[in-house]
Amino acid sequence: MAENSDNNAYWAANIRLVTICLVIWALVSYGFGILLRPLLSGIAVGGTDLGFWFAQQGSILVFLVLIFFYAWRMNKLDKEHGVDE
Amino acid sequence: MDQTTLNIIVVGLSFALYFGIAIWARAGSTSEFYAAGRGVNPVINGMATAADWMSAASFISMAGLIAFVGYSNSTFLMGWTGGYVLMAMLLAPYLRKFGKYTVPEFIGDRYYSNTARVVAVISLIIISVTYVIGQMTGAGVAFSRFLEVDSATGLYIASATVFVYAVLGGMKGITYTQVAQYCVLIVAYTIPAVFISLQLTGNPIPGLGLFSNTTDMVGGGVEAGTPLLVTLNGLLTDLGFSEYTTGSSPFLMALFTLSLMIGTAGLPHVIIRFFTVPKVADARWSAGWALVFIALLYLTAPAVGAMARLNITTTMWPQGVESEAVAVEDLPDWFRTWEVTGLLGVEDKNGDGRIQYYNDGSESGQAFGAERGYEGNELVTFNRDILVLANPEIAQLPGWVIALIAAGGIAAALSTAAGLLLAISSAISHDLIKSVINPNISERGELLAARISMAGAIILATYLGLNPPGFAAQTVALAFGLAAASLFPTLMMGIFSKRMNSAGATMGMLAGLIATCLYLFTYLGWFFIPGTNMLENTAANYLFGIPPTHFGPIGALLNFAVAYFVSKATAAPPAHIQDLVESVRIPRGAGAASDH
Numbered sequence: 001m002a003e004n005s006d007n008n009a010y011w012a013a014n015i016r017l018v019t020i021c022l023v024i025w026a027l028v029s030y031g032f033g034i035l036l037r038p039l040l041s042g043i044a045v046g047g048t049d050l051g052f053w054f055a056q057q058g059s060i061l062v063f064l065v066l067i068f069f070y071a072w073r074m075n076k077l078d079k080e081h082g083v084d085e
Numbered sequence: 086m087d088q089t090t091l092n093i094i095v096v097g098l099s100f101a102l103y104f105g106i107a108i109w110a111r112a113g114s115t116s117e118f119y120a121a122g123r124g125v126n127p128v129i130n131g132m133a134t135a136a137d138w139m140s141a142a143s144f145i146s147m148a149g150l151i152a153f154v155g156y157s158n159s160t161f162l163m164g165w166t167g168g169y170v171l172m173a174m175l176l177a178p179y180l181r182k183f184g185k186y187t188v189p190e191f192i193g194d195r196y197y198s199n200t201a202r203v204v205a206v207i208s209l210i211i212i213s214v215t216y217v218i219g220q221m222t223g224a225g226v227a228f229s230r231f232l233e234v235d236s237a238t239g240l241y242i243a244s245a246t247v248f249v250y251a252v253l254g255g256m257k258g259i260t261y262t263q264v265a266q267y268c269v270l271i272v273a274y275t276i277p278a279v280f281i282s283l284q285l286t287g288n289p290i291p292g293l294g295l296f297s298n299t300t301d302m303v304g305g306g307v308e309a310g311t312p313l314l315v316t317l318n319g320l321l322t323d324l325g326f327s328e329y330t331t332g333s334s335p336f337l338m339a340l341f342t343l344s345l346m347i348g349t350a351g352l353p354h355v356i357i358r359f360f361t362v363p364k365v366a367d368a369r370w371s372a373g374w375a376l377v378f379i380a381l382l383y384l385t386a387p388a389v390g391a392m393a394r395l396n397i398t399t400t401m402w403p404q405g406v407e408s409e410a411v412a413v414e415d416l417p418d419w420f421r422t423w424e425v426t427g428l429l430g431v432e433d434k435n436g437d438g439r440i441q442y443y444n445d446g447s448e449s450g451q452a453f454g455a456e457r458g459y460e461g462n463e464l465v466t467f468n469r470d471i472l473v474l475a476n477p478e479i480a481q482l483p484g485w486v487i488a489l490i491a492a493g494g495i496a497a498a499l500s501t502a503a504g505l506l507l508a509i510s511s512a513i514s515h516d517l518i519k520s521v522i523n524p525n526i527s528e529r530g531e532l533l534a535a536r537i538s539m540a541g542a543i544i545l546a547t548y549l550g551l552n553p554p555g556f557a558a559q560t561v562a563l564a565f566g567l568a569a570a571s572l573f574p575t576l577m578m579g580i581f582s583k584r585m586n587s588a589g590a591t592m593g594m595l596a597g598l599i600a601t602c603l604y605l606f607t608y609l610g611w612f613f614i615p616g617t618n619m620l621e622n623t624a625a626n627y628l629f630g631i632p633p634t635h636f637g638p639i640g641a642l643l644n645f646a647v648a649y650f651v652s653k654a655t656a657a658p659p660a661h662i663q664d665l666v667e668s669v670r671i672p673r674g675a676g677a678a679s680d681h
Contacts, residue, residue, distance in 0.1 A: 007667065010671070018175070021170070022174070025167065029342060030343075034338050034342070035335050035339060046295070048315075048330040049330075052314075055163060056162055057387065059167065060162065060380050060383055060384060063166055064377060064380060067170060067173045067174075067372055070174055071173070071373055082673075083671045083672055084672060085672055
């Protein structure tokens with residue numbers, strides 16, 4: 001039973017982490033890169049605006065950081081909850 | 086030495102390398118054939134995944150897609166990378182923990198249903214076969230252009246090569262050849278890009294050069310020291326094109342990006358790559374490494390696109406757009422080489438001995454032409470696929486760089502083809518033969534069945550590559566649409582919902598599959614046969630303005646909704662299935678599961 005409740009806590013922590021990561025994932029691509037681009041039009045980057053940079057390169061760099069952050073955080077959670085291999 | 090001989094030597098050397106690896110990495114068991122014995126280092130697997138994923142479309146077509154449209158086609162950049170975030174967080178680690186060999190196997194076991202398994206096999210085969218046709222034709226074209234053999238011979242050489250290392254080595258052979266192919270393709274892509282970036286902006290990193298100022302080497306009357314993108318926008322608007330950095334319809338852009346992201350995450354040949362690493366933690370890291378190696382090309386591609394567009398424009402207007410266009414006899418040599426292929430064509434419509442390149446389809450372009458007595462755009466054909474292949478010639482790089490591009494294009498096509506063929510053959514030998522038709526088959530019998538299925542899949546792919554169905558290009562939309570609408574939601578619910586049962590998942594998968602096919606067939610013709618479409622493929626006819634290529638997320642939504650309501654109305658899955666879901670969610674015990 002104790003193990004079961006700990007597994008539930010582990011899963012809840014995972015869901016929380018995935019949710020945070022996916023909010024950022026959506027914000028940089030659909031948000032900054034596309035729908036919110038007009039809001040960023042004041043910030044100039046190399047002859048164009050920040051939204052263009054996010055659409056062509058920025059979102060890819062953020063995706064990279066997100067996946068490595070998720071892997072690092074999850075592998076730590078595995079150990080904390082005693083479910084690592 | 087002439088260019089063709091050089092190309093043959095470089096491509097031949099790369100093939101010798103692939104054969105060497107094939108002999109070294111033979112598969113001795115089904116575990117090695119399907120999952121490389123689960124002993125692949127996560128970084129190595131990341132590199133193999135990058136080659137597996139980056140097809141002829143990424144290597145040859147993508148920069149051209151961006152170059153001729155600009156900002157709006159950033160959807161490909163975000164869509165084809167953002168899918169890895171979904172795969173890394175929602176699918177890959179859990180499916181690795183499940184510890185089996187194929188995607189339909191998870192669906193069949195998790196939903197305790199051979200019906201669900203067979204529906205998944207059908208989706209997988211449609212997705213992978215349509216995808217593999219493009220790779221085979223791509224390899225054929227690269228052969229015929231660079232090695233001056235006809236494209237049928239090229240296709241036979243490509244098939245024979247894949248045959249050797251895929252049938253012999255299975256996933257193990259494919260993994261290590263993909264690593265070699267990644268190295269070939271990334272070097273081939275980067276070298277010309279670095280030279281062009283140095284020439285146009287003085288910055289050796291193309292991704293940064295895109296946002297840098299121009300040098301005095303640009304030509305076309307361009308002033309040095311202005312940002313490259315400002316220069317490009319200025320030239321294009323003068324010629325009646327739309328600005329490079331602006332787009333229209335953010336809603337459709339977002340929808341298309343979503344369609345590519347979910348589709349990418351649901352592609353079986355990429356998912357199975359994560360079955361080859363030893364642990365769940367490795368699957369998580371490996372997804373990150375895959376994106377690192379993909380990003381090396383994807384951060385360079387938008388620079389290649391913009392710089393090539395600038396180079397073409399200044400080639401056509403060597404003294405600037407205010408002055409006269411390029412004279413026919415002054416066209417560079419690469420124009421002549423590519424004209425022969427029919428992918429590039431000029432026509433001096435007004436007979437002034439010069440070739441005017443402008444947009445005769447827009448009002449400002451027509452005004453520009455009328456004022457100067459032009460009779461239409463004279464650069465009549467410019468196939469966007471030649472852009473990357475012609476890049477070294479455009480930048481006047483030495484012959485060995487051209488040879489390298491040939492080897493790179495072929496490597497991109499072959500590595501993806503091999504991954505797809507493995508997904509097809511394992512679905513047949515493992516999910517149909519072993520799970521449904523003959524569960525008592527021996528280990529050796531299954532390994533033989535896997536090799537025979539692989540050989541059959543290669544023969545089918547070669548046949549389809551030689552006789553490409555007229556709808557080949559259209560079916561790419563079908564592959565992504567189906568991956569998004571059928572496989573991705575079903576896999577995700579299998580992990581994240583303990584309550585999801587067999588009836589819900591099967592009905593949901595069928596709903597996504599059928600709705601996507603119907604929507605595509607309505608506008609593109611029944612089974613893509615031209616003329617049988619019920620509505621004309623124009624924006625006015627689309628349901629809520631959604632083009633058939635953007636339908637993936639709608640199909641996925643339908644799948645989720647139908648699965649939810651059907652599962653609510655039917656009994657919960659049995660206890661042992663709920664326990665299975667529990668165990669998939671927790672990494673501990675993956676090592677044991679792999680020894681089954």
